[in-house]
Amino acid sequence: MKRCLVALHAVLVLLAGCTSELDGGAVAPKGSVAVSVHGVNYSGDPFNFGVTQPNAGEDTGVGEHIGPFSAGGTVCCFNLPEKWKPGIKLTVYASHWVGKGANNGADTIDKVHTVELPPYADGKAGELWVMRTAEGGLDVVSSDLQPDHPQWPGKVKGWPEPSLEYRRGRWALLHKNATDYLENYENSLKELEENSERTLKEFWESDKKYEPDEVKHFSGPDDPRYIEHLKTRLKEGLQRSQARVRQSLKEKP
DSSP states (O other), rough: HHHHHHHHHHHHHHHHHHHHHTTOOOOOOTTTEEEEEEEESSSSSSSEEEOTTTTTTOOOEEEEETTTEOOOOOOEEEEEEOOOOOOOOEEEEEEEESSSSSTOOEEEEEEEEEOOOOTTSSSOOOOOOEEEOOOOOOOEEEEESOSSSSSOOOSSSSSSOOOOHHHHHHHHHHHHHHHHHHHHHHHHHHHHHSHHHHHHHHHHHEEEEEEOOHTTTTTOTTTTHHHHHHHHHHHHHHHHHHHHHHHHHTTTO
């Protein structure tokens, strides 16, 4: 598995060389055509992919990182045979994360897929689409159409739609963020009432450091105008946070 990951990283690094060569006017080998590459992820796990030719030697490969239920950008470029024939194979190096997400201590699963390119739907090589299915499989399609087009030739139709479980997980993170802000404003106002001198000094020092223009017209933490300014600011923040929490509850999947 470690070798798979190293190979994937190598493929992704080679992307820069592929792009720069094509920008400089390099042409595809005879009998081939250079096409753009897209990644689409129908699963709830983020993943990286890199695609190359089997036994490609020094030939470059391309790929990118795709988030859950997402589509990537347009990556340049990959050489496909100008004319399709049975038995065209592609190698796809794929890594995906399960558990907590790509950057939060999740388990990484690395695989090397050898896939056969299906026939060109309109008889010519189109853009190369690499798709991770909802079940974790891998499909490739060559087409200048997009997945939501009525004549899209791929097995999976349409763009990814987040599952209810995924949408609720995302909502839980956003809702917690909103409630954390609300709690912070409530605590700050409470501390201002219970220990005003200490709290005023803490806010004053923070404002001087991070918001100097905000307090340059005040003389210090005991300036009545600053005290009123701070109370107003905290109350307005509290109202915004309350509204944000109410809106979040309305939007729960």
